[in-house]
Amino acid sequence: MEPKRIRRFSPLDRMFHLALMLTFILQSATGFGRLFITTPWGQGLCRVFGGYDNALVVHQWVGVVMIWGFLAHIGFLLARIQWKRLPESVFGGDSLVPNAQDLKRFGQQVRWFLGKGGPPRHDRWTYWEKFDYWAVFWGMPLLAVTGLMLMHPIASSRYVEGWVLNVAALLHRAEAILAVTYIFVVHFFIGHLRPTSFPMNEAMFSGTVTLKHAVEEKPEWVARLEGEGRLHDAAAAPPASWYRTLYFIFGYLVLCTGIYLLASAIAYSRHIQLH
Amino acid sequence: MRQGTQTKWPAVVPIAMPLLVMLLFLSGKAAGQEEVASAARRYKAYEESTGYYEQFEVLPGRRQAVRRIPGVGQEPFAYSPTAALVRSRTHLADSHQSLKFYENLRCEYCHPDQARDLHTVRANLTCRQCHGGEPIASMDHYYSLMNPIRRHAYVCAKCHEGASASFASYVIHAPAAGSRLARQTFPVLYYAYWFMLALLVGTLAFFIPHSFLVGLRELLPPRTKEET
Numbered sequence: 001m002e003p004k005r006i007r008r009f010s011p012l013d014r015m016f017h018l019a020l021m022l023t024f025i026l027q028s029a030t031g032f033g034r035l036f037i038t039t040p041w042g043q044g045l046c047r048v049f050g051g052y053d054n055a056l057v058v059h060q061w062v063g064v065v066m067i068w069g070f071l072a073h074i075g076f077l078l079a080r081i082q083w084k085r086l087p088e089s090v091f092g093g094d095s096l097v098p099n100a101q102d103l104k105r106f107g108q109q110v111r112w113f114l115g116k117g118g119p120p121r122h123d124r125w126t127y128w129e130k131f132d133y134w135a136v137f138w139g140m141p142l143l144a145v146t147g148l149m150l151m152h153p154i155a156s157s158r159y160v161e162g163w164v165l166n167v168a169a170l171l172h173r174a175e176a177i178l179a180v181t182y183i184f185v186v187h188f189f190i191g192h193l194r195p196t197s198f199p200m201n202e203a204m205f206s207g208t209v210t211l212k213h214a215v216e217e218k219p220e221w222v223a224r225l226e227g228e229g230r231l232h233d234a235a236a237a238p239p240a241s242w243y244r245t246l247y248f249i250f251g252y253l254v255l256c257t258g259i260y261l262l263a264s265a266i267a268y269s270r271h272i273q274l275h
Numbered sequence: 276m277r278q279g280t281q282t283k284w285p286a287v288v289p290i291a292m293p294l295l296v297m298l299l300f301l302s303g304k305a306a307g308q309e310e311v312a313s314a315a316r317r318y319k320a321y322e323e324s325t326g327y328y329e330q331f332e333v334l335p336g337r338r339q340a341v342r343r344i345p346g347v348g349q350e351p352f353a354y355s356p357t358a359a360l361v362r363s364r365t366h367l368a369d370s371h372q373s374l375k376f377y378e379n380l381r382c383e384y385c386h387p388d389q390a391r392d393l394h395t396v397r398a399n400l401t402c403r404q405c406h407g408g409e410p411i412a413s414m415d416h417y418y419s420l421m422n423p424i425r426r427h428a429y430v431c432a433k434c435h436e437g438a439s440a441s442f443a444s445y446v447i448h449a450p451a452a453g454s455r456l457a458r459q460t461f462p463v464l465y466y467a468y469w470f471m472l473a474l475l476v477g478t479l480a481f482f483i484p485h486s487f488l489v490g491l492r493e494l495l496p497p498r499t500k501e502e503t
Contacts, residue, residue: 113488115497116497128485135478153435153445154442161444166445170468174471174475178471178475178478185483186483190486193490194489196493
């Protein structure tokens with residue numbers, strides 16, 4: 001008998017995502033609070049964290065936590081690679097590394113948009129999910145390095161020229177705005193609002209998806225699991241109802257906070273007095 | 276002792292772990308300690324902050340991000356009735372020398388863009404707190420406080436303890452990052468700005484329509500051959 005539900009994310013994956021959600025939303029709030037301090041909205045946001053100066057302290061500490069989390073994530077990635085079957089492990093269907101299949105599926109996706117043919121048969125990760133992951137992955141070191149430079153300007157100006165701090169400040173802000181916009185628009189739309197996800201794509205919280213959903217969305221993944229005889233090992237129990245309630249409330253709280261932050265930032269962007 | 280039932284940590288772990296944790300919480304060296312703290316970089320740091328190597332005065336490094344003053348000496352006939360372009364005011368003892376009605380003007384009247392940086396808008400510094408009282412000497416005048424030889428020590432270090440000449444090459448009044456002025460005077464900032472903007476616009480220009488179309492197609496699947 002086929003299982004009703006299969007596992008998609010390990011508890012560690014979900015823990016990383018949860019930690020990233022919490023730190024990301026804190027960084028957005030403290031960062032925007034400081035960027036918009038000349039507006040009433042920014043002042044209100046900073047007041048939540050104890051004012052302009054304290055918001056920076058929070059921002060820095062959360063940033064340090066993020067850096068340690070990112071390093072832990074790298075360690076976890078290295079541990080997860082199966083070194084004995086390296087090419088398969090890195091470029092196979094369970095890996096988030098982009099491959100030639102993604103290009104092919106993107107072509108099919110465009111044809112589907114134009115009404116020619118059905119949707120592509122996705123494997124475990126669609127190409128936009130892979131983009132989601134790598135966008136954050138490369139954004140982290142950029143924000144970390146520029147953030148550390150701005151945290152310790154005197155020390156870092158011993159190793160680079162002081163005017164590099166001008167560039168670091170610009171890059172930190174630009175990358176942050178890029179990340180916030182992408183996550184609060186594209187990622188939230190894909191995760192919550194598009195018809196197959198609405199009201200919420202629960203996989204990242206429950207860690208599981210129903211087999212029916214997986215067959216519709218990721219047929220190639222299910223086929224591969226079946227072919228390798230791993231479908232039964234992937235069987236999982238549905239989430240407890242209290243847990244489901246909890247993550248629905250939490251997810252929507254973060255969603256609303258994110259959209260509130262982005263909408264207010266756009267509305268107040270004309271009033272930043274800086275260049 | 277039984278073998279194999281218990282993992283034994285290498286001796287370095289109990290020593291290294293508390294050190295790593297302490298690294299997180301301990302503060303760095305004080306700026307004064309830092310001066311000659313590194314044997315390898317000792318003289319560089321010393322030269323940078325004092326302008327001296329033993330008893331000899333050394334030239335500051337060419338560390339300006341600003342490459343040239345735009346509009347000055349660029350054209351083949353850079354003369355005008357007011358001589359505004361020819362008179363580069365960067366070497367005068369009084370940079371506002373002979374400006375009419377100077378006493379009645381506020382700094383921002385002539386330098387509006389210079390009042391939009393972090394130091395002015397966020398730290399609420401006034402111009403005088405760094406540039407000093409009258410007469411305000413030009414940046415490159417030898418005795419100016421703002422001369423890169425001593426700017427870090429006389430100006431920056433008032434608030435930023437341990438400021439070096441390199442630190443002082445941070446451009447306080449950076450031009451607006453995307454402007455033509457930035458392209459002329461601070462090209463790295465200019466290209467960083469446009470690169471990041473292109474990345475933002477490019478990512479959103481791809482993914483917003485993409486997500487919208489995914490949503491649309493899921494609501495309205497394409498008609499099959501039989502239906503058409």
